[in-house]
Amino acid sequence: MSQTTLNYDGVEQRSVAEFTESAYLDYAMYVILDRALPHIGDGLKPVQRRIIYAMSELGLKASSKHKKSARTVGDVLGKFHPHGDSACYEAMVLMAQDFSFRYPLVDGQGNWGSMDDPKSFAAMRYTEARLSKFSQLLLDEIGQGTVDWAPNFDGTLDEPRVLPARVPHVLLNGTSGIAVGMATDIPPHNVTEIINGCVALLAKPSTTTEELLEFIPGPDYPTDAQIITPRDELLKLYDSGQGSIRQRAAYEVEDGINVVIKALPFQVSGGKVLEQIAAQMRNKKLPMVVDLRDESDHENAVRFVIEMRSKRIDIDTVMKHLFATTDLERSYRANFNVIGLNGRPQVKGLRAMLSEWLLYRVETVRRRLQYRLDKVLARLHILEGMLIAFLNIDEVIAIIREEDKPKPALMARFGLSDLQAEAVLELKLRHLARLEEMKIRTEQAELEAERQKLEKILGSETRLKTQVKKELLKDAELFGDERRSPLVEADSAQAMSEQDLLPSEAVTVVLSENGWIRAAKGHDVDGESLSYKSGDAFLAQDSGQTRQNAVFFDNSGRSYSLPAHSLPSARSHGEPLTGRLSPPTGSSFTQVLLGNPNDQVILASSVGYGFKTRLENLYSKNKAGKASLSLPNGAEVLTPAKLKSQQWVLVVTSEPRMLVFNEEELPELAKGKGNKLIQLPKGERVQAVFAFEPGQKLALKSGDYEKVFGPAALEEAFANRAKKGVNLPRTLKRVNQVRVVD
CATH class of the missing domain: 3.30.1360.40 (Gyrase A; domain 2)
Known part of the structure; x- marks a missing residue:
């Protein structure tokens, strides 16, 4: 891009691209550092920090009376945060809602919203607020030399850069925010568990994330709903700082x-x-x-x-x-993105986050103890001068009465410093009593003991960490509570299919000779008694449940399926199956079956081959069905027989002969021709295949003739599969039905 150089004094010349990039980066850094992301030290965003600090400056401690929220918001906007009042008040409301914050920082009075509608809170002119007891963990040490101060937006006041948090608040209440090019989503945790993890890290800095999970098993939301995220996923989340958490009602x-x-x-x-x-x-x-x-x-x-x-x-x-x-089940994104002690945003794992916070806490305690030590040394210095004055009280009084400038005289006579001399001159007459010397010596002894203790702690890194550990455990005792969100192992949620959602009702599906289908409620339905169109008649029926699939067979060995609940009512003649299915030209439907997917049936052909298969193997989403039974030339499809485990299988031929064998001898296939059922001479055909329980009576019907066979006769025909079987009366040459006799 060519640039035009203008020779005007005091004018900066920059390309539009360069200026735009610089302006956008400045804006992005502002949003990241001063609006959207929390600081690892106190876990607060700038607006939250300013609200908490402004409330403390207003004297709104947990023990004080509530004040109008508008007062707090006005102070925050006027002194520290020159932005919209509604956004500021909303941030304040969030910190007061016990269903939003695991440990609320603001104690509200009035309508602060409900769990059902968190944004239904009243206007700030109606609500009142003060700080909660928990907030003292962020504010207690603010006046003890522990924080760095920065000028506010107009330079008239100072505000703390980071609050001196006594606990890792960044993990306790969590936070979420969207910056430019990055976001943060930190779930809340239990204060007792987090402090126990910190103590473990102080004792053993090499503690791994997996070891930390023994103390911090997972997040702890302000609700009693269950966390169902598996432990291995939680480990990955805490190790990398990114992942997801699932919670279930x-x-x-x-x-x-x-x-x-x-x-x-x-x-x-x-x-x-x-x-x-x-x-x-x-x-x-x-x-x-x-x-x-x-x-x-x-x-x-x-x-x-x-x-x-x-x-x-x-x-x-x-x-x-x-x-x-x-x-009732929700998934929450976790992204541990915080502003670190180096002032830069970074995604940190659990161990890195706690380790860095402990560095901050140790340094904060060091600064607090050093501040106190400086105060003690200053007081000891003044007490030393006051003691000299008391031991020489008459001379001190004389110098003060006689000298025009008593301060230099006192300094010269007793070797006092400027501070000591000023303190002596500021003494009130009531402090000249004899008991005052004893008070000074007592205070001196107490301060000397405190000085030695502070110097010991400050002189040893181990003692400093022990001090941090004691304070953490004390805070855990004061503010710790039981976990609210239990961690449980649970099966994954799964939506039910359309069929599963249907009521399970008894149904009987009836098939006509011309391929018309209908479904009647109940199992006590006689298909032959129903009315049919002219030229049509009853062919087959089967009973089941509305949730099941109805399986249809044609004379080419293909199987088809339709949901039973979708079939037309039996109050009409039904509808032709060819309207829903597309069988090969020239084929016709011969049978209907209902049952559970794992129910077994025997598929067989008239040439004496067959196999057992599960009903689900016969399901087909294709309108053209699927090839299930392979038919040799000239073979016909026999009526499928429903089969249960340990049943016997009956095979009847046109000779007529009968063979009975155990169903375990039949192979289980998904499709195919199958194995030989019975030995067949040339020209002989299998008439029927049937399954029954050992000990039952069977009736074989040929035309109008029916003969009943008892258990003894059936046992006589029992042999291995593919044997010849036993002969039957010639009257059973054309068996067209087999049934169990009660």
């Missing part, structure tokens, strides 16, 4: 039918959760739920009751669905 079951939700995840609106559940109920996506009630009150901040249709409902499955489809 806590619930219990009452009377075996009511689910009572007692705690919601952090910052989740109860009203929104109720609306999400109610919307699913309106859309018939929760047929197992009959009622939803909000029984929350002053004693129970959260109490939502979900009433199930019956005690047979699997509550765990329903709750997993609600966790997956509503805000």
